[in-house]
Amino acid sequence: MKELLLFLSCVLCVSADALHSDIGITGCSDSDGEDMYGLDGEEVWYADFNKQTGVEPLPDFADSIDFPGHYESAAANQQVCKQNLQTLRKMMKDYPLEHVAPSAVMIYTRDEVEFGQKNTLICHVTGFFPAPVNVSWTKNEQKVTESSINVPYPNKDGTFTQISRLQFTPQLGDMYSCTVKHLALTQPLTKIYDVQASGQSDPGVGPAAFCGVGLTVGLLGVAAGTFFLIKGNECS
Missing domain, CATH: 3.10.320.10 (Class II Histocompatibility Antigen, M Beta Chain; Chain B, domain 1)
Structure with a gap:
């Protein structure tokens, strides 16, 4: 329409x-x-x-x-x-209305993901004309209605940007999606957010890697000290 x-x-x-x-x-x-x-x-x-x-x-x-x-x-x-x-x-009844499809649709979290801690999913849509777009959300393929969307904001090139937000609590294995509809799209655009793929890594990996690097640097220091000590004795 x-x-x-x-x-x-x-x-x-x-x-x-x-x-x-x-x-x-x-x-x-x-x-x-x-x-x-x-x-x-x-x-x-x-x-x-x-x-x-x-x-x-x-x-x-x-x-x-x-x-x-x-x-x-x-x-x-x-x-x-x-x-x-x-x-x-x-x-302007004979003037055709220009339609420009969104140039980018991105989905990401507001904060770093921590399982069980409240967070916000953001669906960022930009580069479309005219405004607005329609954004819908799903969780594990079930429709979610508790989302919000800002009013269209103009870009410098005359197109628009809109951002939809969904409050959620990350749980391992959950999958979210945002689907964008617009007059210029022949079919909706959907972006997926997989909590399992996006969650925090094993908390032991960071400290273990740090200790490993520290141990390596320490051993190299001992080896270098021994080398210079032997050279000094030879010179004397």
């Missing part, structure tokens, strides 16, 4: 000791909408129109930024955006 999306964005670059860029986006389609603010490639705030609230997706250790009244403003802008969309649709 073809959808026409209207995106309005502005980028402001400010030079201080380093170059920074912030971006604001308002977008809409017949069935979805987006209003977000970003700084240096990171989402700082976005409107969740399903939950009717603003979201600050930065981690807890980052400084919180208040956006009072922004959700109400974002909701009002959606009405304007959809009116403009109807006008543009009439003007």
Whole structure:
């Protein structure tokens, strides 16, 4: 199904000791909408129109930024955006909508894997147009619904990036997958994460290897000392 999306964005670059860029986006389609603010490639705030609230997706250790009244403003802008969309649709009815399939789909963990410890699986999708993509998850071939996905973030080439996250507890033998659907794909793209192949190695391997290297270096030192001691006695 073809959808026409209207995106309005502005980028402001400010030079201080380093170059920074912030971006604001308002977008809409017949069935979805987006209003977000970003700084240096990171989402700082976005409107969740399903939950009717603003979201600050930065981690807890980052400084919180208040956006009072922004959700109400974002909701009002959606009405304007959809009116403009109807006008543009009439003007561009014979203009074909470009479809670009995702250029990369990656699956990885947020933290180093420790069996039995809570972690986050990340499905990173980039290089697609138009937005959004649909991302679904499975665990051991069973559908999982407790995932989240951020709003589309624009790349410099005009395509988009989206990241889906799944909270999980790694257990030996479990297998996870994220499947991506997009208008430009003839069939979904699926990436697999195998806990057995990705878990920690035997904890004894590191110390054993370290001790082995230390012993080898020590023996070489003894041999070198003996050699120079004999040479010194010969010279005297």
